[in-house]
Amino acid sequence: MTQQALKLPLWADLPAFDLHLDQLLLLVNEYVAPISGEVVTKTMLHNYFKLKIIVPPVKKRYGRVQLAGAIVVALLKSVFALGEIKQGFDVVAKGHAPQKAYDNFAEIFNRQTSANTQQVAPHISATSKDVVDQLTQVQYAAVQAVLYWLAAKSQLHDLVVPAKAAQDKNDQRPDV
The missing domain is CATH 1.20.5 (Single alpha-helices involved in coiled-coils or other helix-helix interfaces)
Structure with a gap:
């Protein structure tokens, strides 16, 4: 896995136009699969929308909010239960605009992965x-x-x- 593969796009780097589900799925997997090694499926996305973990699309048109949400859920789901991710999203949604919340997550992720690739071995006493x-x-x-x-x-x-x-x-x- 290269350092470049460990970088998330910022909000401004996400497409500014509406996407179809297949396009959303393709982009999510382009960003997440090199990092997690896992592939997100249509069924998974439908479940995230149905459970309102990610804001559901309007008239089957998916925007930056859905793409950013899918990226974050795909990365967190191996660590947290979906209910915990929803709780976290709900807390964030009350205090921050989606753009700010996503950019904060992506910037933290990018800084941490950059620091970890520069320090190949973990610090041991x-x-x-x-x-x-x-x-x-x-x-x-x-x-x-x-x-x-x-x-x-x-x-x-x-x-x-x-x-x-x-x-x-x-x-x-x-x-x-």
Whole structure:
């Protein structure tokens, strides 16, 4: 996998015109498959729209919002449950325009992958007695992935729980 393959397009780089589903699918897979090694299918996209994880299209025309959403979901689905991704999208949608939210995600992704390709081996403490071989590097990366996943889940929970509590409180207010 080349460094170029590990780069997401920014919002401005996404097509500014409406797409058909086949075109959307082709672009999503052009961006995501080199990174994740997985292919997104029509059925998967239909499920994301049906579950309202991604904003459904208008009259079967797909724009930047659907393309950006599909790219992000395709990358996150191997780490988070679809319900968790939807919660995250819902939180982001309340505070940010889709363009800003997507660009932020893409810029973070691009910075992190750029930093990781420059640092081929993960940093392992100089006092470590472990033999720094390829297996150790894989184990280190796997542990880091789990720890980052746990941190992200915890942070998402911290965002969702107060928002849900506030919504529940508003729902319980008597009408005056």
